[in-house]
Amino acid sequence: MMCWKLFKKITALLVVLLLVGFTMSCNLFGGSDSDDDDDGGGGSSGGTSELITITNPAAGAVVTTETITVSGTWSGTTPDSIDVSLEGNEVNAKIGNKTWSATFTPLTKGSKLIWVTSYDADDEEIADTTIIIDYEYSLAAEGHTVTISNISKGSHTITSGYLYAFLSKNEYGDPAYISAGEEITASTSWSSTSISIENVGDYTDGYYVEVVVLENDINSTPYKSLFIGSAGSTTISLSPNDDAVVSFNTEIALQDDDASLASLSLTDADGHAISLSPTFSSDVYDYTATVGYEEGNSVTIAATANSSYAELFCDYANDDTAGWSSLDLSSPSTINLPVGTTGIEITVEAESESENAYFIELTRGAEADADDRNGTYQCSGYDEDENENYTATYVFTNGSYTYTYTATSGNYEDNGTYSASNGVLTLSDSDNAYDLFEAGSFYPDAYKRTSGTSGIIGTWKSLVEGYGYYEMLTIESDGNFSNIEYDSSDTAIETISGTYSVSNGVLTLTIKSESGDILGVCYTKYVLLSSDDYLSIGVPVSDSSNANDGGFAKQ
Structure with missing residues (x-):
């Protein structure tokens, strides 16, 4: 079988290198590979065609x-x-x-x-x-000047933006008249302030009064509202008999108007991130997502608002329920997911009571599609021990598997059954291997990130465990690495360490003794999976031209 551990393979490789008198060279780390550090992220601005x-x-x-x-x-x-x-x-x-x-x-x-x-x-x-x-039509009336004289910033620290006041003919109508903008800077000092709207026409039914702080001048579209305040149902009525300058004294307290999300993510029952389409962006409000039957048994929803003043409300419903259920998103929360489509709506309510709703249409595959690992998966590589190329093939068929290893020195075949639970694929005669399928490939041995956020830098725990043994691979930003094997009681057994470099998807490990002597150099291809949460590494070899890939591609 192809299940392997980095420590065992490197140790065996060092023995081969020493026996053949391999001449070793030091390859010091000079900088991160840009392909590894760039997560390729970026949100969709949405709506550019409308x-x-x-x-x-x-x-x-x-x-x-x-x-x-x-x-x-x-x-x-x-x-x-x-x-x-x-x-x-x-x-x-x-x-x-x-x-x-x-x-x-x-x-x-x-x-x-x-x-x-x-x-x-x-x-x-x-x-x-x-x-x-x-x-500026010459015969047009001058109108009234309305001074909103008691604008309070409330509990907020407002150091930038543009302050406007406007009058509307109904509570939720478009602005009828708007003031000139007053720029707010860090030096602006106010417990309360006033602003005037000029050339206001008569309206005896009463104008509704609001003030707003925009991020930029109102002519800089699209504009963003930072704070907003309203006089509520208190209005100002203007008639031809009123004075030219009219004061509106009702206090208007500014409130945070940010009703956007800073982050939104879904995680399946195996701890894998579920991709949203399109990629999350705070100004995109509609998403779709799919998850397989097995790993979709439950889904964890996590969301955070951009503003600490905002509140989150979450409701969800699916094909099998008559109505919507509510979910507390003060921390990541988990829901059971039936087969079919579940609608998830997350509403962000700003302090000002402005709202934005984000909607996810999440589909869980049917049980008949649960075993989506069915198929033939193959990889080709180089066997350092036998000095020959090989081809390894897995064939999965509804709970049964065959494994074939083909090389010049001989062929090997194995077969048996397998079961899958919570993402762990257990073969009938081998250690557990992590059931990681991504982008049409099968990665039977992978590492899961335990620290770090992106790229290859971080600490990774092996997902293959034999009798409770596991490995921790640490790749540091200063060019050093270590790989430690632990037993079932979490006691460190053996350690290898040294320096590393990365280039074009190849990881070069220079193994050193405690005194700093170079013991050997080995090479392996690597790939980051599931939004950099998992790392797959091939079998290490001493010749970079023979670097192995850890993935089995579906045929």
């Missing part, structure tokens, strides 16, 4: 005509409707071939926020965009 764009007027434009024609383009999903808002008045735009337009006659002079939103046939939002322009 766009609504304002082409006229341009952001910051000065408009001097009585009416304003707002027009633009769209791409992606064909919108069923496009709403354009100015001064809180919404107009359903005329939609053409990739174009749209709407016309307004503003009530007052001054800065105007134009807000455009496209919707599909189900009235679901597709995309939105905003700009601010300056309306």
Whole structure:
């Protein structure tokens, strides 16, 4: 069989090297292989094909005509409707071939926020965009100046951003009037502050008042809201008889408005990470994932919010349940997963009560598909002891296996049965071998990471255990390594150590004595698996051109 341990193989290799009088050279570590340190991560920004764009007027434009024609383009999903808002008045735009337009006659002079939103046939939002322009038609009214005079930062330390105030005609409507932005810096000192909105038109039903701190100037789209505060149901009513300057004195306390996730992960019953599609990003809200029958018996969900002020709520439901169940995500939590599709919804509620919902459609394979290891797996390598090439083949068929070893010196065949439980594949006449299938290959002997986060640097525990014996391989950032064999009582038995280097997927180990003398150099191919959580190493040899791979590729 091909089950092996790094310590045993290197020890045997050293004996061969010493017997043949091998001339050894020292290969000192000079730097990490960039292929090993780059985890290839990166989130999807999402939604780049769904766009609504304002082409006229341009952001910051000065408009001097009585009416304003707002027009633009769209791409992606064909919108069923496009709403354009100015001064809180919404107009359903005329939609053409990739174009749209709407016309307004503003009530007052001054800065105007134009807000455009496209919707599909189900009235679901597709995309939105905003700009601010300056309306300076000579015959337009000056309007009122509303001063929001009691804005409190509450318990927050706010050292950057842009402060805006705005008025809306209903509690959840688009802003009708907005103030100029006031930049906040580290030197800004306030227990409370005020800000004014100019050229506000009459509205006797009462404007709703809100303030917001944006990460950037509002014309720097897409913009991000950092803090937000509202006067709630308290409104301000304006009529032609009111003074030119009106003060709004109700206190508005700013609250954290971050309703995003910093991390989101799923782990199967074997401790493997379950891949999300697309890769997690805090601004992507819909995901799919699949897990096999056996390892999908249970799934652990872990999520953290970007803001310490935010709360997480998790609900899940599957094909076999009538309703949704709740889950506490204050720490990673585990759910039993039936066969079929389970929906997982994680809602992030900001201190301001803004919400974002992240949804995962997770599918567990059926029991008939449980033995997805069925098939033929093969690897070719070099046997240092016999000085010959070999081919090793596993064939798995519904609980039975055959193993064939073919070489010039002779062939070997074995067969038996196997069972799998919690990811550990047990052959009927061998030690346990970890059942790690990934990217179409079978890795019968692998190491699981116990420290470190990415790349080959870290501590790894062998997953092959004979009579409770195991190994701990430590690869340090300073170019040193050690491999220690332990017995079933966790007592260290034997140690090898030295220096290492990595290049093009080959790990070079220079074994040294306690006094620093070089005992030998060996080479093996390695591969990082399951998001760098596992490490597979081939049988080490003394010739780098014969470096072995530890994986069996499915045929």
